[in-house]
Amino acid sequence: MILDPRSLLFVPANRPDRFEKAAGAGADAVIADLEDSVGTSQKAAARDNLPAAAEHASGARGGLYVRVNPVGTPWHADDVAAAAGIGARGIVLPMCEDPGVVAETEWRLAAHEHDPRATEIVLIVETARGVLNAGQLARPAGRARRMAFGAYDFALDMGIDVENAAQVLTTARTQVVLAAKAAGVQPIDTAFADVRDPGAMRRQAAEAAGMGFTGKFAIHPGQVPIINEVLSPSAAEIATAGRIVAAFRDAERQGIAAISVDGKLVDYPIARRSEALLARAAAFGLGPS
Numbered sequence: 001m002i003l004d005p006r007s008l009l010f011v012p013a014n015r016p017d018r019f020e021k022a023a024g025a026g027a028d029a030v031i032a033d034l035e036d037s038v039g040t041s042q043k044a045a046a047r048d049n050l051p052a053a054a055e056h057a058s059g060a061r062g063g064l065y066v067r068v069n070p071v072g073t074p075w076h077a078d079d080v081a082a083a084a085g086i087g088a089r090g091i092v093l094p095m096c097e098d099p100g101v102v103a104e105t106e107w108r109l110a111a112h113e114h115d116p117r118a119t120e121i122v123l124i125v126e127t128a129r130g131v132l133n134a135g136q137l138a139r140p141a142g143r144a145r146r147m148a149f150g151a152y153d154f155a156l157d158m159g160i161d162v163e164n165a166a167q168v169l170t171t172a173r174t175q176v177v178l179a180a181k182a183a184g185v186q187p188i189d190t191a192f193a194d195v196r197d198p199g200a201m202r203r204q205a206a207e208a209a210g211m212g213f214t215g216k217f218a219i220h221p222g223q224v225p226i227i228n229e230v231l232s233p234s235a236a237e238i239a240t241a242g243r244i245v246a247a248f249r250d251a252e253r254q255g256i257a258a259i260s261v262d263g264k265l266v267d268y269p270i271a272r273r274s275e276a277l278l279a280r281a282a283a284f285g286l287g288p289s
Contacts, residue, residue, distance in 0.1 A: 003283065004146075004186045004214050004215060004280075004283075005027075005028030005029040005061075005062035005215050006028050006214065006215055006216070006227055006228050006231040006232060006284070007026075007027040007028050007029070007215070007216060007218050007223075007224045007227040007228050007231070008027065008028065008029045008030075008031055008062070008065065008122075008188065008215060008216070008217050008218065009022055009025055009027035009029070009030050009031065009217075009218045009219075009221065009223075009224055010031045010033045010037065010067070010191070010217065010218065010219050011030060011031070011032060011033065011053070012033050012037035012038055012046070013032040013033055013034050013037075013038060013046035013047065013049050013050060013053060013066075014037075014038045014039075014042045014045060014046035014049065016049045016052050016053070019032075019049075019052060019053050019056040019057070020056050021221060022056070022057070022221065023056040023057045023058075025221035025224045026221075026224050026225060026228065027062075027218060027221075027224045027228075028061050028062040028215075028228070029061075029062030029063060029064070029065055029089070030053070030056075030057040030063075030064050030065070031064075031065045031066070031067050031092055031217075032049075032050055032053040032054075032057075032064060032065070032066050032067070032088075033066075033067045034046050034047060034066060034067060034068055034069055034075065034079050035067050035068065035069050035070070035094055036067075036094075043069070043075045044075075044078075047075075047078060047079060047082045050066060050082050050083065050085075050086050050088075051086055053066075053086075054086040054087065054088065062089065063088070063089035063090075064086075064088050064089060065088060065089055065090045065091065065092050065122060066079070066082070066083035066086075066088045066090075066091050066092065067091070067092035067093075067094065068080055068083060068091050068092070068093060068094075068105075069094075070093070070094050070095040070101075071093075071095075071101045071104055071105060076105075076108075077108060079091075080105060080108040080109060080112065081108070081111075081112045083119070084109050084112035084113040084114075084119055085112060087113075087114060087115075087118075088119060089119070089120065090119055090120035090121060090122055090143075090145065090146075091105070091109070091119065091120075091121055091122070092121075092122040092124060092148075093105055093121055093122065093123055093124060094124045094126065094150070094153075095124070095126060095127065095130070095153070096123040096124060096125055096126075096130050096137050097127055097129045097130045097133060097137075098129075098133055098136070098137070099133075099136050099137060099139065102121065102123065102137060102142065102143075102144060103142075105121060106121070106142055106143050109121075109143065117143065119143065120143050120144070120145040120146070121142075121143040121144050121145065122144075122145065122146040122147070122148060122188070123137055123138065123144055123146070123147045123148065124147075124148045124149075124150045125137065125147060125148065125149055125150065125154075125176050126149070126150030126151075126152075126153035126154045126157070127153065127154060127157040128154070128157055128158055130154075131154070131172045131175050131176065132175075134147065134175055134176050134178075134179035134180075135178075135179045135182065135183070137179070138179045138180050138182070138183035138185050139183055144183070144185055145185055145186065146180075146185055146186040146187075146188050146215065147176060147179060147180040147183075147185050147186070147187055147188065148176075148187075148188035148189070148190070148215075148217065149172065149173050149176040149187075149188070149189060149190045150190055150191075151169055151172075151173075151190035151191075152190070152191075152193065154169070154172055155169070162193075170211075173189065173190070173208075173211060173213075174211060177211055177212040177213060181212060186214055186215055187212060187213045187214060187215070188213060188214075188215035188216060188217060189204075189205070189208035189211075189213040189215070189216040189217070190216075190217060191216075191217035191218065191219045192204050192205075192219075192223065193219070195219065195220040195222060195223065198222070198223075198226060201223055201226055202226050202230060205226060205227055205230040205231065206230050208231075209230055209231055213231075214231060214280075215231065216231060228284075232280075232281070232284055232286060233277050233278075233280060233281045233286060235286075237277060238277070238278065238281050238286060238287060240261075240262065240274075241274035241275075241277045241278050241281075242274075242278065243261055243262065244261050244266050244270065244271060244274040245271060245274050245275055245278060247259060247261050247266070248261075248266055248270075248271040248274075
């Protein structure tokens, strides 16, 4: 099982006809969505489809997650119970704003899961309050394994237009990345809404990678290959990292900790980053071409 999925593909839980396609899209993880993509009148019926979603997603490398409705809604408790009941890898918890919300969800999971503490929580930060409290939410304990940014609800909360608020959104995304990294959880970037513009999707994914995000939400199967490619080390990066690690280990044996590889300085931070890149590449079955 992949520890840090690159692509996490949403599929509406009230559309079982889409489960098979979602499972075969190549995403590292599939998210059965009970929240935004499901109307109020279909919440219960969508929840009943979770066993079928789990069956279809059993082959996904990163397993199945379930996005539940937020704490305080009439559906939250039953959503959590159902997700735990099917043995989902984790739940995706929207509208996270304070640690009490996370604690309440952890308590509900403990009451229903078969394997104690096996179900992880993916926190979505998508309000101004959530962004400001991100460091507290992603505390280095408990079930939180990943923290995601939700740009569209954040924009709604801020009263801004996503298309014309790059500076504010960059600030918020940076805050989420910093909080996640400080707590040792995976940072996941927001979904990209325009499924007809793969070029813009690729640019946003590349920007996310440059900011430190290692995963990204997808809302359409066509977005998955782009995310997987952009958030994976390239063949050239893998080859360079391999040369750096080999040369630095040889230098270390001689008591040297600063060398030149390909004309560039390599010291401990550079060597450790190269080791991490190789480990991530190996996790996805990637290697030198």
